[in-house]
Amino acid sequence: MANSIHINERIRENAENLSAALQSHMLKVFAPDARKELRRFSAGEAAELLGISTSFLRKLHFDNRIPDVHTTPGGRRHYSAEDLLAIRKELESTAKSPGAYLKGRRPGDKVQVLSFLNFKGGSGKTTSAIHTAQRLALKGYRVLAVDIDPQASLTTLFGYRPEYDFLESGTIYDAIRYEDPLPLSQIIRTTFFTGIDLAPGGLILQEFEHETPQALIHNVQPAFFARMAMALQEVEADYDVIIFDCPPQLGYLTMSALCASTGVMITVVPNMLDVASMSQFLQMSAELLDVVANAGASMEFDFLRFLINRYEPSDGPQQQVVAFLRQLFGNEVMVAPMLKSTAISDAGLTQQTIYEVERSQFHRNTYDRAVDSLNLVNDEIESLLQQAWGR
Structure with missing residues (x-):
């Protein structure tokens, strides 16, 4: 047959072309070192994740109980995931009942x-x-x-x-x-x-x-x-x-x-x-x-x-x-x-x-x-x- 194809060679060729195209797509989407970064979260999102109100979150800043976070020129605060974890630990340290803000395992809990x-x-x-x-x-x-x-x-x-x-x-x-x-x-x-x-x-x-x-x-x-x-x-x-x-x-x-x-x-x-x-x-x-x-x-x-x-x-x-x-x-x-x-x-x-x-x-x-x-x-x-x- 004039146009017969070797399926193994054709698949390999497709795989190599796709791999090269994916490589170039990844370089366009991410920086060459290809490390993703997580965005920051708004005050509303941060409060929802922490299980508190936005006004309580503002008060924590006002009382200097938690460190400053990234703030826009317009005065809006944005929180990284690290910020959220630090705030969680601070809230947990003064919580009336254990596990109010850090809800993971306690002694005796299985993974x-x-x-x-x-x-x-x-x-x-x-x-x-x-x-x-x-x-x-x-x-x-x-x-x-x-x-x-x-x-x-x-x-x-x-x-x-x-x-x-x-x-x-x-x-x-x-x-x-x-x-x-x-x-x-x-x-x-x-x-x-x-x-x-x-x-x-x-x-x-x-x-x-x-x-x-x-x-x-x-x-x-x-x-x-x-x-x-x-x-x-x-x-x-x-x-x-x-x-x-x-x-x-x-x-x-x-x-x-x-x-x-x-x-x-x-x-x-x-x-x-x-x-x-x-x-x-x-x-x-x-x-x-x-x-x-x-x-x-x-x-x-x-x-x-x-x-x-x-x-x-x-x-x-x-x-x-x-x-x-x-x-x-x-x-x-x-x-x-x-x-x-x-x-x-x-x-x-x-x-x-x-x-x-x-x-x-x-x-x-x-x-x-x-x-x-x-x-x-x-x-x-x-x-x-x-x-x-x-x-």
């Missing part, structure tokens, strides 16, 4: 480990995971984000380029691999986002899927399902919450995250095709987890929730699907759905989240609607964590 998962790509899993991590960090929790998806979208959103930065090493794979695993503390990176550390993902994570069948044959210990939990033990004292962004399939990586988790968030887009696919996913999960449980894995969760994602309240069929899910799963469906929003998808074009972008970049109503929706979801997740700690 909360939350897995975001779905069988299907495009269910808003990574978007949900990163917005939850960021909202919790802004509210004073110490968060470790763990990217166990070989596609590494979560890692990319933190300003890294997995295809360059972590091609051979530096990912969570190094801490769970079967030969000479590294301590997790050697892999964890601080991020531009105060309060969040990252255990990066990358393509090399696929190796764990390929190596595990051999490890099972040779009875390599600890078994695959215990490796993630063991890796976390070394660092868990440093965090209140650990968040897994799982790959969109039920492989060994996902199961190892589930066996380390205390809570599970299953994202679901409310249309019948996705719900049918989720039905298969749940059946497969149950069967595989039975096998893992019989092999000695712990299957104790504090909670499991279905998070309705990309919800359009004006869409009749979607409303019916949500009603169907609520009837079926009751309280396991979260009260707050995550709305479908152009603000969230537009922010994603520059590899940012709603909490990172400036409100002025969007139509006010569009931005406010998206932020309100995300805050409701994430504050509901926060209350689940607090309940798990018995508060």
Whole structure:
């Protein structure tokens, strides 16, 4: 045939072209050193995050109880995430009841480990995971984000380029691999986002899927399902919450995250095709987890929730699907759905989240609607964590 193509060569060519184009896009979007920076927050946003009124925040400045922050020529104060944490610590030091402003773990509380998962790509899993991590960090929790998806979208959103930065090493794979695993503390990176550390993902994570069948044959210990939990033990004292962004399939990586988790968030887009696919996913999960449980894995969760994602309240069929899910799963469906929003998808074009972008970049109503929706979801997740700690 005159025009036959070698698919392997064509795919490689496409991959190289795309990689070069992405590299140049990243250099345009970010400075050449490619470090993202978190914006400052208005007094209104700062007060909402701290759980106080704007007038009380002004009084704290007036009484010199908190240090000065960045102020515009017009006299408007803007707060960095570091400023918010310093104010939180000051308020906590004089609070009548402990944990009023620093709501993370107390002595005796176990670390909360939350897995975001779905069988299907495009269910808003990574978007949900990163917005939850960021909202919790802004509210004073110490968060470790763990990217166990070989596609590494979560890692990319933190300003890294997995295809360059972590091609051979530096990912969570190094801490769970079967030969000479590294301590997790050697892999964890601080991020531009105060309060969040990252255990990066990358393509090399696929190796764990390929190596595990051999490890099972040779009875390599600890078994695959215990490796993630063991890796976390070394660092868990440093965090209140650990968040897994799982790959969109039920492989060994996902199961190892589930066996380390205390809570599970299953994202679901409310249309019948996705719900049918989720039905298969749940059946497969149950069967595989039975096998893992019989092999000695712990299957104790504090909670499991279905998070309705990309919800359009004006869409009749979607409303019916949500009603169907609520009837079926009751309280396991979260009260707050995550709305479908152009603000969230537009922010994603520059590899940012709603909490990172400036409100002025969007139509006010569009931005406010998206932020309100995300805050409701994430504050509901926060209350689940607090309940798990018995508060």
